[in-house]
């Protein structure tokens with residue numbers, strides 16, 4: 001016996017959904033195997049191929065099998081032309097077995113809203129992807145430029161060291177590239193401030209201020225300091241860490257890491273940071289008598305208090321701050337190291 005099933009329908013601008021219910025088919029209650037049949041003449045042309053979305057097979061296998069408890073067939077038919085139909089069938093009178101599928105029903109305006117929301121979602125995903133790749137491109141370029149700059153400094157100084165060239169002209173050969181790299185390092189504080197990288201501003205600010213004070217104020221402003229061997233030690237120690245730190249960040253931009261590079265980035269600072277701070281402290285200490293002698297940057301005082309306040313007093317305060325800064329950054333780097341290696345261990349398990 002052939003039965004006519006109940007057919008529920010809904011539409012979107014590009015397709016028709018049909019839900020064919022077999023349980024409530026005419027002849028309800030009949031058991032055994034039956035043939036079900038219905039005919040619909042659509043209002044407008046549709047694409048020939050309909051896709052049938054079947055309910056999962058009760059035995060949850062993927063093999064073709066006979067479905068004995070099969071109550072519903074979902075069919076989706078693509079419209080030939082995008083648009084909204086005023087009804088489903090050519091004939092104005094709705095067939096008796098046909099009813100709206102209120103579970104899936106949308107009015108034209110709701111469907112338009114759905115399209116709008118989905119388009120907006122797509123556009124925002126697109127924007128997000130765009131800004132992620134812009135951020136990655138920016139960070140990669142920044143790290144690459146710093147890596148090239150510091151590599152040039154490190155290689156140049158190593159060659160000079162191996163050739164037993166004089167320590168005394170380090171500043172004149174290296175300073176322009178060092179100035180460039182250290183001015184550019186302002187970006188690192190901005191990256192932290194704008195949340196471009198997962199770190200805090202304070203350690204970056206301490207690092208930037210500490211180095212740039214020595215570079216621009218002590219070495220840059222005092223010619224007498226420029227020929228001292230301490231310049232060599234300061235520049236060499238700074239660049240020794242950066243030739244590992246920046247490539248580590250470059251790989252990080254693409255979620256990649258080389259274990260040995262990660263280890264170097266998070267271990268070399270342990271000897272280098274105190275040595276670097278010590279070299280910087282020596283430079284500051286050596287500059288104190290020069291500032292006293294030349295009165296450079298001294299602050300004029302009212303006569304009752306004396307003639308002027310020497311800049312060397314600022315340097316003495318700076319020396320104290322340096323040890324505080326060294327302590328804060330040492331602690332920060334230690335925590336970063338713990339976090340990094342804990343994460344690596346977790347990944348390995």
Ligand SMILES: CCCCCCCCCCCCC[C@@H](O)CC(=O)SCCNC(=O)CCNC(=O)[C@H](O)C(C)(C)COP(=O)(O)OP(=O)(O)OC[C@H]1O[C@@H](n2cnc3c(N)ncnc32)[C@H](O)[C@@H]1OP(=O)(O)O
Pocket residue numbers: 139142143188191197198199200203204205206207209210211237238239241245249250252253268269272273274275276277280321322323325326329333336
């Ligand atoms: C405010 C006024 C205070 C006045 C103080 C006065 C003086 C203070 C002086 C202190 C002594 C300074 C001595 C020093 O100058 C001597 C030397 O430098 S000697 C050489 C040895 N030095 C070092 O080893 C330090 C090198 N520098 C650093 O490590 C950083 O500058 C530092 C801020 C100290 C730490 O970096 P950060 O906090 O960023 O840690 P991470 O590297 O672990 O990064 C955290 C996450 O962010 C991602 N990140 C960071 N930067 C970038 C980037 N440019 N591009 C891409 N990604 C980046 C990184 O990948 C981490 O992400 P994730 O956790 O997902 O892996």
